[in-house]
Amino acid sequence: MHNPQLNKDGKLKHLLSIEGLPRAILNQILDTAESFTGVSEREVKKVPLLRGKTVCNIFFENSTRTRTTFEIAAKRLSADVLNLNVSTSSQSKGETILDTVDNLTAMHADMFVVRHSQSGAAHLIARHVAPHVHVVNAGDGRHAHPTQGLLDMFTIRRYKPDMHNLRVAIIGDVLHSRVARSEIHALTTLGVPEVRVIAPKTLLPQDVEKLGVQVYHDMRAGLKDVDVVMMLRLQNERMSGSLLPSAQEYFKCFGLTQEKLALAKPDAIVMHPGPMNRGVEIDSAVADGMQSVILPQVTYGIAVRMAVMSILAGSNDA
Amino acid sequence: MKIHIKNGRLIDPKHGIDGQHDLYIAAGKVVGIGEAPAGFVANQSIDASGLIVCPGLVDLSARLREPGYEYKATLESEMRAAAAGGVTSLVCPPDTEPVLDEPGLVEMLKHRAKQLNLAHVYPLGALTRQLAGAQLTEMSELTEAGCVGFSQADVAITDTLVLWRALQYAATFDFTVWLRPEDPYLAKSGVAHDGEIAARLGLRGIPAAAETLALEIIIRLVRETGARVHVCRLSTAESVSLLRQAKQQGLPISADVAAHYLHLTEFDIGFFDANCHLKPPLRTQRDQQALCAGLADGTIDALCSDHAPVDDDAKLLPFAEAEVGATGLELLLPLAVKWAQDRQLALSTAIASITSRPAAIIGLDAGHLGLGAVADVCVFDPAQYRRIEAKSLISQGKNTPFIGMELPGVVRYTLLQGQLVHQA
Numbered sequence: 001m002h003n004p005q006l007n008k009d010g011k012l013k014h015l016l017s018i019e020g021l022p023r024a025i026l027n028q029i030l031d032t033a034e035s036f037t038g039v040s041e042r043e044v045k046k047v048p049l050l051r052g053k054t055v056c057n058i059f060f061e062n063s064t065r066t067r068t069t070f071e072i073a074a075k076r077l078s079a080d081v082l083n084l085n086v087s088t089s090s091q092s093k094g095e096t097i098l099d100t101v102d103n104l105t106a107m108h109a110d111m112f113v114v115r116h117s118q119s120g121a122a123h124l125i126a127r128h129v130a131p132h133v134h135v136v137n138a139g140d141g142r143h144a145h146p147t148q149g150l151l152d153m154f155t156i157r158r159y160k161p162d163m164h165n166l167r168v169a170i171i172g173d174v175l176h177s178r179v180a181r182s183e184i185h186a187l188t189t190l191g192v193p194e195v196r197v198i199a200p201k202t203l204l205p206q207d208v209e210k211l212g213v214q215v216y217h218d219m220r221a222g223l224k225d226v227d228v229v230m231m232l233r234l235q236n237e238r239m240s241g242s243l244l245p246s247a248q249e250y251f252k253c254f255g256l257t258q259e260k261l262a263l264a265k266p267d268a269i270v271m272h273p274g275p276m277n278r279g280v281e282i283d284s285a286v287a288d289g290m291q292s293v294i295l296p297q298v299t300y301g302i303a304v305r306m307a308v309m310s311i312l313a314g315s316n317d318a
Numbered sequence: 319m320k321i322h323i324k325n326g327r328l329i330d331p332k333h334g335i336d337g338q339h340d341l342y343i344a345a346g347k348v349v350g351i352g353e354a355p356a357g358f359v360a361n362q363s364i365d366a367s368g369l370i371v372c373p374g375l376v377d378l379s380a381r382l383r384e385p386g387y388e389y390k391a392t393l394e395s396e397m398r399a400a401a402a403g404g405v406t407s408l409v410c411p412p413d414t415e416p417v418l419d420e421p422g423l424v425e426m427l428k429h430r431a432k433q434l435n436l437a438h439v440y441p442l443g444a445l446t447r448q449l450a451g452a453q454l455t456e457m458s459e460l461t462e463a464g465c466v467g468f469s470q471a472d473v474a475i476t477d478t479l480v481l482w483r484a485l486q487y488a489a490t491f492d493f494t495v496w497l498r499p500e501d502p503y504l505a506k507s508g509v510a511h512d513g514e515i516a517a518r519l520g521l522r523g524i525p526a527a528a529e530t531l532a533l534e535i536i537i538r539l540v541r542e543t544g545a546r547v548h549v550c551r552l553s554t555a556e557s558v559s560l561l562r563q564a565k566q567q568g569l570p571i572s573a574d575v576a577a578h579y580l581h582l583t584e585f586d587i588g589f590f591d592a593n594c595h596l597k598p599p600l601r602t603q604r605d606q607q608a609l610c611a612g613l614a615d616g617t618i619d620a621l622c623s624d625h626a627p628v629d630d631d632a633k634l635l636p637f638a639e640a641e642v643g644a645t646g647l648e649l650l651l652p653l654a655v656k657w658a659q660d661r662q663l664a665l666s667t668a669i670a671s672i673t674s675r676p677a678a679i680i681g682l683d684a685g686h687l688g689l690g691a692v693a694d695v696c697v698f699d700p701a702q703y704r705r706i707e708a709k710s711l712i713s714q715g716k717n718t719p720f721i722g723m724e725l726p727g728v729v730r731y732t733l734l735q736g737q738l739v740h741q742a
Binding site for chain 1: 513514523525589590631637638
């Protein structure tokens, strides 16, 4: 099947999901991000790679953190940035996603950073934009959040450079999580030999093991000897109902505490994509503890997004 | 008008005919097979050398979108599509706007269809008013108006007591109730088979149990009420087994499968192809195999198109928001022929599944070409392949997962009651 993310020369044209990207491209992004980490620490925090280009952040779903880091990343690359919040609720029936995109294309945007509550929205847009326009998926429904997956890989690589020798556990609401899906594909593509998911059966997709993960329902067994602990956010509306009885019981069974973390390797790192629910999926002592790399994740997010945008802009010449 | 169809290979599954026989038609009826009746002088002769001559197709599910959804398709556009697909009899579900729950609406539809005279239209009446699953419709009146059965279309009855009584009432008059088995709670908001692809793409799943659970309830109620039930659009392997058992027990139950499910699986969704947003969802290869086998061995009685034309805009949306359905009238014959080719079945088996077998379900004297039968005829080239393209489809709906594919079987002539309604 034609891979909609690559151009005919195999270069990255859109970043829609981690699934389907070759390892070489993931490494190219991570290596490029490495070279950008210095930029943020300089006095003049800019490079001219996207000068004269317009990056348009279209957020059909609210987000502060992701939109801000994309904006900072684009500005550090010297792009002009346009932010558009089209909350789905206020989206009038008349204007569809593609209408919105057409209008922005007419304003000569060069790159769209898109977030939408429906899985597949970024693919739909990528299929319909003009040939010179690049699309970056900033989160589509439950499907993918590739830049989050990449910045997580960047973080892991910094602390645990030998990816071929890691045991990673992803814990929490995998069913509804685009982050989890992107993390799983990134980890398996980069050659991590053992990826575990730990969750109650109500929060795991059917056939999740076909994504190449081992399934655990007992958090203590799942955490044993892991090098990386990746927590997922649990949405408020899912804490009590037919998926889970209560936040308290969830925390008891699947919340990360110091005591449970002690089952992992002594030098294991703890990650979380944010925003955190302290006391629901993670104890404050762990979130702020020695093993937490949650804040560095945010910092690296900028370099990784700069890398993605600069690589996409560079694929135009092909 | 007297027509002589000569040099063709006549396949009439009901009468076990498969061979070189000329067909003679007069006054809208078949008057001779192989041999011309005495004194027959044709006004028109059709050379069917290298072609197959078979009964006009009987499609158990075609949404014509009238009344109410004319922006998606009209009676005329879809009946022309039927003629182009060799389909001469259509059963249409009641989920129009307004819903077909009153005799006047049914009469109007029949009348409009009759005027266009491109295919026979057999409406299904709504089983409950507004399809709301609460109050029964006037089934007897609706039958007099022309309904051939009663259906809930895609709206499940959530109240089991209402379903029970609807079956009891229908059984009183020996009406057939058409039900698509789907548990409304297990299927709620789902858009794809609850399996690997839904897991990868982050789509809400519909488990196979949504269908089998509902089917088990239906089978149990058939046993209790003795009602004749036709179960529509099966999608799982388990359903085929359940149905096989029910038939072995002699229950008055029949079933169909839509052509997509013989050829596609969840993997065909690919990168969110909205043309594969169908109900029930495309399932696994195991399910596909079981449906193919079930149709071949007669457990599943008939193959239908589940024709549902959708306008382009309604498909240009993220997968879950895109409207459900695919155009199918012009693909029914090619997909049946392809099924026979892929599974190495006799062509007559494929033709039976779209002619005599569906006709039997609606108790219709159609779908065969015996002496005296209504001359609804399809003449097609089984060896010719056609690339399916939006612009060459006559249906107003251009939405199909088969766009761009080469399919065998090109319809050359369609006759309705001895009148040529399509020629290509």
